[in-house]
Amino acid sequence: MTTGIEGLRAFVPCVLIPVYNHPLHIGRIVDTLVAQRLPVLLVDDGSDAATRAVLDAIQARHAEAVVLERLPHNLGKGGAVSHGLRHAHALGYTHALQVDADGQHDLADVPAFLEDARQRPQSVICGTPHYDASVPRGRLYGRYITHFWVWVETLSFDIVDSMCGFRVYPLAATAALLARHQPPSRMAFDTDILVRLYWRGVPVHSKRTRVVYPKNGISHFQMFGDNVAISLMHTRLVFGMMPRAPALLWRALRCRASVDVSRTQAPASASTDSSLPWWRRPERGSLFGMRLLAFACRCFGLRAARACLVPVVAYFALRDTQARAASRDYQQRLRNAAPEIALPKPTFWRTFAHLSAFANAALDKFAAWRGLLGEHHVQIDDPAALDAAANDSRGALVIGSHLGNLEMTRALARSRGIDRIHAVVYTRHAQRFRAMLAGSNIDFAANLIEVDDIGPATAIMLRERIERGDWLVIVGDRVPSSDSGRVVHAPFLGAPAPFAQGPFILAALLECPVFLLFCLRDRTTYRLYFEAFADIVTLPRASREASLRTYAERYASRLEYYCRRYPMHWFNFFDFWRSKSPK
Structure with missing residues (x-):
């Protein structure tokens, strides 16, 4: 369960960006974030020489705002983000906003996401994508399969979209989970960690955000390998849900009861819908x-x-x-x-x-x-x-x-x-x-x-x-x-x-x-x-x-x-x- 540490400490956020051979957009992304006076943690996930040179130039340009962590070899998105979350917590940050390096995420939404995290310090603030015409149809429709299984795995509809990587993590609760669980190292990470945080009692608050697929964007999604890994992840999560089902159902009932109580305690002028x-x-x-x-x-x-x-x-x-x-x-x-x-x-x-x-x-x-x-x-x-x-x-x-x-x-x-x-x-x-x-x-x-x-x-x-x-x-x-x-x-x-x-x-x-x-x-x-x-x-x-x-x-x-x-x-x-x- 969450300890509530974030509710007692000052709100100290950073931005976490895993990078693997994404040299085209990362400079613009970091410049935009630094202009918002945000510290940035870059995790180089075994990138090629060209990308390493770009990251070195970024760190030199923003020496006081950017921390660059280099992994010895490619671990996958999940491995890079897990490493970055642990390191951000060790550096004393309370929250980490995860942003992808491929230019998909709308950085204009960063202040709103961080403000929501400040108001809900114990919650994950999870992006719900609003796509434009650039989204590949196969990726769009495939998301609904994961949405369905996440609803089953949590016995709730609280997680609207578990696949969007634009989200704010409360680091104390996340680091506690990572100390006990090794999440998937590749694309299944985003869903796995969100479901397991939910199991541990961490609230999930969804927030709409615009997501685009740049024409020159680079995707490291492997159609066969990552789909197999995602299927195995859902199998593990479904079996993991079963012994937790009574607690999850009790949580849902308790939340519904609290909503009903809040309605009955509302002022008389707003106590009933019909009034x-x-x-x-x-x-x-x-x-x-x-x-x-x-x-x-x-x-x-x-x-x-x-x-x-x-x-x-x-x-x-x-x-x-x-x-x-x-x-x-x-x-x-x-x-x-x-x-x-x-x-x-x-x-x-x-x-x-x-x-x-x-x-x-x-x-x-x-x-x-x-x-x-x-x-x-x-x-x-x-x-x-x-x-x-x-x-x-x-x-x-x-x-x-x-x-x-x-x-x-x-x-x-x-x-x-x-x-x-x-x-x-x-x-x-x-x-x-x-x-x-x-x-x-x-x-x-x-x-x-x-x-x-x-x-x-x-x-x-x-x-x-x-x-x-x-x-x-x-x-x-x-x-x-x-x-x-x-x-x-x-x-x-x-x-x-x-x-x-x-x-x-x-x-x-x-x-x-x-x-x-x-x-x-x-x-x-x-x-x-x-x-x-x-x-x-x-x-x-x-x-x-x-x-x-x-x-x-x-x-x-x-x-x-x-x-x-x-x-x-x-x-x-x-x-x-x-x-x-x-x-």
Whole structure:
């Protein structure tokens, strides 16, 4: 177990870089780190003469900041890093940030990683890669096999990515482990040491970081030898997990209990999810659970993944009282407002079906970004209207909703190389789910605009997008994600409901055509509805409030129309009709 020494000593970090025949980028890397006033420990893992000369020049240039350790022969990455960690601890450092020498890691993230280590001195701060187009597809997909086995070996989802070498080690706990265990000497090292530190009670905190593969980068990964070594490592770790399983399960239960206790001890104003605005409620489900379903989708197909959803939906249908209540309320309101469609009473099984539709829509978003759902799965209700708008060089504002699956349209657009469609999303909601989608396709974040609210600065930025011909997609059926957000009440399913003023104010500021978009699932396919809302939105000063109400009522009317046609596909699982006074 950890001793807590780092929590008592001053925070004294260094940067550890193992080097084996990487002369191209190492000088730039060290110069950048030294400019940040960080001590650097270079471990020369038996490099050739050219690389040794480069390292000698670096040490001469930064004599006070750089320590150069030379190994007599090549030990492999694991051997070099193990040696460097022991040596850094002996020199009196408390933490070591491992950085690769091939130029893959984003050194702009170094201060943030070290600050996290300062705040969490007993934790490993482990990088979770965000790749660009340079990543080899085989390397990207192969990582998921290791992710799965690490989840098994730790009986948890705490380790998001065990293979990224950009991480901060707490040296006291790491040196204690290395005194008792000899980790693999090559590429299996990163995963092995992280799992074993976790076994010893060291917390693992994941942090996103950009990772690139330089065109002239040098990789020492041996396809056959390293894959065999990694397979043997996982075999040892799985057998090592078995006697530790009771302790690991107890740890997971204890952590869950502590989270529950912290929630019950929270202030009354935040004690229950249902008492909070939707943007402040904790996101349901774990990122690991989402990724596990994504793994099933990738490996076994959509049908198998949908089968896996059944127990997940059942769990939330039983446990999430707020979602059940919101679903029943919506169904009853729709039943009362639309007697002509003869909806059944909102029983538990109807609520289960409603939640199942939502879960399957989320799975379809992932499948669309993975390319498992394509254009042949979507039928356009009025192709002429969509083609006319697409051929117009002007930018446009597209207002969608939480009815159906809006993300499908963006994924399909990206698959066809259409990059003019940008989704405007709130940063405070569904971060974990967006992280899972980002892992499914490197293009996911390319056309995503994250905002806290639609303020003047945001409006100026969005107008620039419109002026260059982009389409901005925003949802209109949620109140703003801030207490100060303005709303306007409009009739919706038989009662006044608050709708955000933001989309209509934004449309007036952008002075562009406005469309409505709904992508709704039939039995086996999706149907896309695209219709004109206004050629331009005007809000005269003398009748501003009345005009806003008119636009909101028109939008609410169309939303209700499609809710009647697709009653189980509106996915706002909170009290949408809760009163919120306009500011």
